[in-house]
Amino acid sequence: MSTIHLHQTTTATPQQFLDALTDFGPERSTLFGNSADDYLQVYDRGPTEADVTEGSGGVWERLHYDWSDPRRVVMTTTDSNVFGGHSGHTYTLTPMPDGTTDIDAVVVREGKNLKGRVLGAVLGTVGKRVLAKAFAKTVTAIEARNASDQTAHQR
Template sequence: MSTIHFKETTSSTPEQFVAALTDFGPGRSQLFGNSTDQYLRVHRQGRRDADVTEGSHGIWERLHYDWSNPDRVVMTTTDSNLWGGHSGHTYTFTRRPDGKTDVDVVVVREGKNLTGRVLGVVVGTVGKRVLKQALDKTVKAIESRDDASPR
């Protein structure tokens, strides 16, 4: 099992970041490169949670999204072709006095088969840099989206 932790600072508010995380419409891959429209399926969406399948490049997972806490989004893997066990993602938001937001991200990858276990080791080592770059792109995309929206 691999647990990867990232921290990023953004000009977006926690509300703006949560809105982006929970926008399951077309074009999601513009914000989250590992979530292409081809794989995206919303099974159920409530006011503070959702059941969504997403993925890319042959890897998919069904996630239960919970954003009932305005400062945290927990995405628990409920099914996947590779991930099982305690897999998922947690985004925690902390408002800073300067108006920015610290975003703490924890990704847990527990392989449920041989391919998942091997990829979990890769993600936990050399893959960490790739995931960090993806988070950086996501933060920039959300900031651009927020800058473009009317206030």
């Protein structure tokens, strides 16, 4: 089992980041590179939770999203072709006095078969750089989305 800790500071508010994280629309892949549109399937979505399958590159997982605490989003893997056990993601969003938001992400990968165990081991070592780069791209894309939304509202 691999546990990967990631951190970013963003100009997005916690609410803006939460809105992006829980937007399961057709352009999700522009924000989250590991969530290809052709894998995306929303089974249920309520005001503080969702049941969604997403993935890319032959790896998919069904996740239960819980944002009943809007500063802590817990995504629990309920099914996957490679991950099981305690797999999932937790995002903690902390507003800072300067108006930025600290985002702490914890990704747990527990393989349920050989492919999952190998992927988990790779992600826990050299793959952390790849995940960190993807996370930084996501944060940048969310900031750009919020900037264009703000520009549109000012017109």
